[in-house]
Amino acid sequence: MGGAQVRPLRADAARNRARLLDVATEVFTTRGVGVPTEEIARAAGVGVGTLFRHFPTKEALLEAVLVRRLETIAEQTARLAAEAEPAEAFFGCFRLVIDQSAGKSEFTQALAAAGVDTQAALQESSAVIRAQLAELLAGAQQAGAVRPDLALPELLALLVGTGATMDQLGSDLPARERIFEVVFDGLRPR
Amino acid sequence: MGGAQVRPLRADAARNRARLLDVATEVFTTRGVGVPTEEIARAAGVGVGTLFRHFPTKEALLEAVLVRRLETIAEQTARLAAEAEPAEAFFGCFRLVIDQSAGKSEFTQALAAAGVDTQAALQESSAVIRAQLAELLAGAQQAGAVRPDLALPELLALLVGTGATMDQLGSDLPARERIFEVVFDGLRPR
DNA sequence: AACGATACGGACTGGCGACTCCGGTTGTCC
DNA sequence: GGACAACCGGAGTCGCCAGTCCGTATCGTT
Numbered sequence: 335m336g337g338a339q340v341r342p343l344r345a346d347a348a349r350n351r352a353r354l355l356d357v358a359t360e361v362f363t364t365r366g367v368g369v370p371t372e373e374i375a376r377a378a379g380v381g382v383g384t385l386f387r388h389f390p391t392k393e394a395l396l397e398a399v400l401v402r403r404l405e406t407i408a409e410q411t412a413r414l415a416a417e418a419e420p421a422e423a424f425f426g427c428f429r430l431v432i433d434q435s436a437g438k439s440e441f442t443q444a445l446a447a448a449g450v451d452t453q454a455a456l457q458e459s460s461a462v463i464r465a466q467l468a469e470l471l472a473g474a475q476q477a478g479a480v481r482p483d484l485a486l487p488e489l490l491a492l493l494v495g496t497g498a499t500m501d502q503l504g505s506d507l508p509a510r511e512r513i514f515e516v517v518f519d520g521l522r523p524r
Numbered sequence: 525m526g527g528a529q530v531r532p533l534r535a536d537a538a539r540n541r542a543r544l545l546d547v548a549t550e551v552f553t554t555r556g557v558g559v560p561t562e563e564i565a566r567a568a569g570v571g572v573g574t575l576f577r578h579f580p581t582k583e584a585l586l587e588a589v590l591v592r593r594l595e596t597i598a599e600q601t602a603r604l605a606a607e608a609e610p611a612e613a614f615f616g617c618f619r620l621v622i623d624q625s626a627g628k629s630e631f632t633q634a635l636a637a638a639g640v641d642t643q644a645a646l647q648e649s650s651a652v653i654r655a656q657l658a659e660l661l662a663g664a665q666q667a668g669a670v671r672p673d674l675a676l677p678e679l680l681a682l683l684v685g686t687g688a689t690m691d692q693l694g695s696d697l698p699a700r701e702r703i704f705e706v707v708f709d710g711l712r713p714r
Numbered sequence: 715a716a717c718g719a720t721a722c723g724g725a726c727t728g729g730c731g732a733c734t735c736c737g738g739t740t741g742t743c744c
Numbered sequence: 745g746g747a748c749a750a751c752c753g754g755a756g757t758c759g760c761c762a763g764t765c766c767g768t769a770t771c772g773t774t
Contacts, residue, residue: 576762
């Protein structure tokens, strides 16, 4: 599941699809998911017809953008998890997820609002991340770096929430750093 | 500014206005701000005309709901701040704001997206809360209960973010409590 | 009770945005 | 280089929703 197309896309089609995804990612994260579909098509230099051929629904486009993001995160997380020891890996991945998550909560929200069964494709890639995080969390807890009473749901919620916190702060790096300190301190055992 | 109407509302008008506000608060927070205006009118047992007479714009309705919420929070915060000593007051108010804030971030977001510079009326009541929180923060820091390098913007961002975290957790009380522990621990000096 | 002022209801309008359709264009394969 | 399939573009359709309008009902006052 999730493999290549049965018949490979024609060159121009593949180009357009990729460009559409890039533009959509950019536009949705900077200006919100309320941006009209047509505008994204224009920005990508294609007609709306083309957009809707590749993504039969606006929601599908949103989903594709999100999935791609989740995959990027999962990849980086995996690399980091392999190279570092438990505590370091855990906190490093936390940072990583947050930094990659700017404006993402709006996505999930928009998808959720549009009726939940969208998540077939989404569920798959988010399950990957969930699994990674669960392992990371368990490792860090065993290493005594994170309070043992914290479960995966709380961690996920905390990731979303910290992302929202950061969205509020914009690009004030020192402030963002202080937030990380607060949250990380709070995560360590008493 | 913000005083009573010049001429008092007729009895039925006042009733309808209040009912509209109640229903809007309920519906917007439980089902999101995307709910059609007409539905709110129906739920309140009035016609759309009535709704738009009281609130000339959907945005105005959103704003009224938000202002009312902020005022409630400010009131409770003031009471709590007066009765307790610095540290207790600070953390108590933090809890209070969070508990009153379910789904609120979506509001500000919706208002901001509507191109408003977050309206005059709103600014007023949010300024009140901001001032209260600033005082509370300073008090708690002087009492040595909160790390001294934290400023008001970070606190506000943290409130929004923690609210988002809680929204994720729904009504899982034990989990919510653990989140409070994490955040509060993180807020205390090293 | 009767009258003016105030408020109500809900059919109606205008605009916007997601999605469709099909004549034209472009890639690909022999 | 030609023929066919795959793909493109964007004008047009359709439904939805914020906001208006005006005939009707209700309130408050004398």
